[in-house]
Amino acid sequence: MLWSVVLTHGCIPVKQAPRISEYRIERGVDIDKSIKTKKNIFIFQNRKRAPHFFNFISGKYKLKPHGGGKRFSVNLNDTDFDIFVFAPQISDAYLDFTGLTDEDENDPGYNSGDAYHYIAMRVSSEYEEDCLSLNSLQHNVVVNYLKELKTEYLSSL
DSSP, X not given: OOOOOOOSSSXXXXXXXXXXXXXXXXXXXXXXXXXXXXXEEEEEEEXXXXXXXXXXXXXXXXXXXBTTTTEEEEEETTEEEEEEEEOOEEXXXXXXXXXXXXXXXXXXXXXXGGEEEEEEEEEEESSOSOTTSTXXXXXXXXXXXXXXXXXXXXXXX
16 A cells, blocks of 8 residues: 655644634643743733833833833732733744745844734742632632733733
8 A cells, every 4th residue: 555645835833823813721841841830820912012012011110110011019808919910922833835035033033924913921929829719719809900010001002
């Protein structure tokens, strides 16, 4: 018996960037390896690049960012929460069997057409390392806050 394979396309997708309509709560490394945390994160797709979100946080909420502007504190129900913001850009990845490419891999804009921008936030408190865990006593409070923050940010664009 003779087996034959016909390839009609020279590329096979090996990694798909997540498509998120509202938001997701998952472990960071499960979303993308560039998010180097095993803690849960609140992630949503961002239509703009990261500085827009950081400017929104600084201006709208008058929060004082620390840790290079990627970290801020907020008080909810008399509890202080530390929020660390990741702003990953995740691309779809393909194995190219044709050897043909019309893009320069050294060009900073390479594959920009299939790159997606996200905002991902990890939340901890003095009492809990992972406030987005389903076991967290503050889970609902934190998720509601992040949903409101996301909605207000996206409506400001």
